[in-house]
Amino acid sequence: MSQNKTFSGPWIQRLAVVVLSLILGVLLFWLLGFVTQDIGSLRGPDFSQVQAKYVDAELLEKQRSLKENLEGIKDSVGSKRQQQDILKNSTDSLQNTLNQLLSIQKQNLERNLTLSAEQQQALAESQTFFLENQKQYLALNEEIAELTRRQYQLQKEHASLSGQVDRLNASARDEYGKMMSTHRLKVAALKLTVMVPIFLISAWLFTAKRSGLFGPIVYATFVAVFIRIAMIVHEYFPRRYFKYIALSVIIAIVLRLLIYLLKRIASPKKDWILKHRQEAYDRGVCPVCGKPIRIGPLRYTTGNRRHGPVLIGQGVEACKPQAYTCPSCGTALYDKCGRCSDIRHLLLPFCEHCGSEKADWSS
16 A cells, blocks of 8 residues: 555644645744845935035025024014004003193193193103104114115025036936936845745745745745735836736746646646546546446436436345456556456556555556
């Protein structure tokens, strides 16, 4: 008897293998992500250093100073306008007081009366404060006008200087962009230098070892590496190129699977042949052409491939095993065992009576 038997194990073990394989794939994906992240943290070009080659430091300092002066002038104008608002409110209050006192004075004159000493003092003080407020308001107006003229001059100077700096900065940004592109390509090359050998090793293991004992580990490793390298390509390659790369990879995978399936059909492995023949015998059809088998009890059955055979009657010979050849394709399906002489399945490896193995069962 054959000693090369594969046991799938209890379902709980198979489930544990699947779960642990998924966990392994995720952990490997994270690990590779940490590696590529560390590579990506390499220091790139510094824009300030590139800018210093094109824009003079004194020019930048002058621009900064002008900006600060403009902000200072804006603050001063705002402060003086607030003072004007306060003076205006105070002046309006004094104006009301003066109007009231003058109205009282007018009424007293009509009655040949005079203002009291307190009223006369309040009138004099109100007039003095009113005039003082007017002077301060006018002085603030002059200061605001002067600051506005100064602000306009500084704005013109700042705009001219900013235009000059912007033109120089544009040249600096162009060079910085080229340096960043070179840096990105360098980082991409370093990442691919690390990832491509890992991918090639995992691809070789996937091709050669995926059906072995450590198949789940091989699958988890290959998928994790493949996804990570695809992310690197998507990140660093232009989108117009990435779509061609992605499609080429997908086409290659589909072609590989198609070729694999065609080879399996043309030269199937023994486990696939055994499974196919077992299913065909169980359904009561020829494993080669699919014609229903009519032997023993099956001679008195009816049905189809979808629903299976249904017994409709039997004779005495139904209980007697018989040799049988498919009348459609001529394949011998049942015959005597060379060891025990009982009728056995010719297309299966072992005799169901004595357990002897047929050496050429898959031919």
